[in-house]
Amino acid sequence: MPSALPRRDRRLEIRLTADERALLEHAAILRTSGDLSRMVSTIVVDAARAIIREHEIAEVTDEVRKDFYAALLDTSDNPALAALFAKPNPQGYDF
Amino acid sequence: MPIEPLDTALHDRARFQCGVEVVDRYFQAVARRAADNFVAQTYVLVPAHPRDEPCEVIGYYTLVPYIYRDVEMDEATARALKVKSLGSIPMVLLGQLGVSMAHQGKGVGTALLRDALRRSLYVALSIGGVAVVTDPVNDGAADFYIKHGFRPFPKQEPRLLIPTRAGAGR
Numbered sequence: 327m328p329s330a331l332p333r334r335d336r337r338l339e340i341r342l343t344a345d346e347r348a349l350l351e352h353a354a355i356l357r358t359s360g361d362l363s364r365m366v367s368t369i370v371v372d373a374a375r376a377i378i379r380e381h382e383i384a385e386v387t388d389e390v391r392k393d394f395y396a397a398l399l400d401t402s403d404n405p406a407l408a409a410l411f412a413k414p415n416p417q418g419y420d421f
Numbered sequence: 422m423p424i425e426p427l428d429t430a431l432h433d434r435a436r437f438q439c440g441v442e443v444v445d446r447y448f449q450a451v452a453r454r455a456a457d458n459f460v461a462q463t464y465v466l467v468p469a470h471p472r473d474e475p476c477e478v479i480g481y482y483t484l485v486p487y488i489y490r491d492v493e494m495d496e497a498t499a500r501a502l503k504v505k506s507l508g509s510i511p512m513v514l515l516g517q518l519g520v521s522m523a524h525q526g527k528g529v530g531t532a533l534l535r536d537a538l539r540r541s542l543y544v545a546l547s548i549g550g551v552a553v554v555t556d557p558v559n560d561g562a563a564d565f566y567i568k569h570g571f572r573p574f575p576k577q578e579p580r581l582l583i584p585t586r587a588g589a590g591r
Contacts, residue, residue, distance in 0.1 A: 386491035386510070393575035394489075397582060398510075398551050399501055400572075404587045407570025410535055416528035419479070421422040421466065421536070 334367060422479070424536055427463040429453050433475035439519035441558055447517050448481055461485040461516055464540070466533060480520040480529050482537040484544075487514035487554065505549045512582075513541040515555040518562075534569055538583065545585040554582045 342350070354365040386394055415421060427434075434449045448463070455461040466479040489510040499507050515537055520530045541553045555571065557563035557579055567573075571581035 382485075382487060384487075384489045386489050386493070388493075390576040391491070391493065394577075395498060395502075397572070397575055398584050399586075400584055401586060404570045404572075404583070406568060407538075407583060407587060410531065410538070410569040413528075413531065413535065415532045419422055419466070419524075419527070419529055419532060421424055421532070 334363075422466055422469050424464050424466050424533075427452055427456060427465050427481065429475070431475055432465050432467060432478050433473075434478070437478045437481070437519075438522055439480075439525075440522050441519065441562075443558060444517055444519040447483070448478075448519065452481070452483060452517075455483070455485075463517070464536070466529065466536075478521060479524045480518075480533045482518040482533050483516040484537065484541060485514040485516040487512045502551050503549070504551065511545075511550050512552045512554050513545055513550055515541065515553060518555075530565065531569065534566075542585060550585055552582045552584045554580055556580050 350366060351360075351362055354360050354362040358365040358368070425431075434452070437448050438445055452461070452463040456463055461483050463481055463483045465481045467476050468479070489512065491508055491510065494504075494508045494510075496507065502510065504510055515534075518530065518533055518537065520533065538553060541550070544550060545553070554574060555566055557566055563579060563581065566581050570587070571583055574580040574582045
């Protein structure tokens with residue numbers, strides 16, 4: 327038996343200009359029989375998924391590959407990092 | 422003073438202000454949900470006990486698992502990087518770092534960065550991780566990270582990185 331669709335019971339408030347609101351309503355009439363909430367939620371959720379895909383997982387492309395691995399395999403000294411680890415915690419912030 | 426995972430029952434998010442709106446807003450509105458959903462973990466520097474509940478947050482940072490994929494990766498590169506799975510390059514993203522305005526200018530940010538890097542390097546060296554990367558929120562933040570050892574990630578600007586091997590043994 328198919329499971330029930332998850333309930334859309336969480337609200338999200340956004341502020342828009344009057345023109346933006348009218349634009350969304352127009353699009354909702356064309357896409358979701360005027361159901362503004364369904365149109366916005368569907369489109370925004372899809373867009374959010376795409377953003378997460380792009381930002382959590384990056385592709386190494388031909389253009390960057392050589393520099394990319396050179397940077398990751400760089401074994402040159404890093405005195406700034408050594409100094410950071412050698413520094414004591416600031417006074418009064420003992421942790 | 423302890424650095425502990427964000428717990429909204431114990432740590433006052435609302436009062437935290439570091440002066441960079443996006444860093445404040447992340448902490449107040451997103452950080453807890455991100456942790457609940459296992460997307461990112463936020464650590465806070467807070468006063469030692471005894472203290473109010475919820476207590477002031479002196480500063481915070483957020484760590485996020487991050488992956489680069491390379492379908493063209495060869496086995497020699499995978500061996501050199503010590504990645505466990507061919508084509509998948511795990512990293513730690515230092516997503517946010519902020520210090521409350523009342524505590525700025527005292528070296529707290531530097532100390533938080535050191536703690537964030539120690540934690541990141543421990544994780545990276547324990548279960549595989551090639552670098553710590555960060556995307557500075559502005560030029561001042563970029564200068565701060567570069568001063569403490571981050572380097573520009575070529576062709577990934579404004580992203581900065583520290584390869585894990587550079588921090589090994591710290």
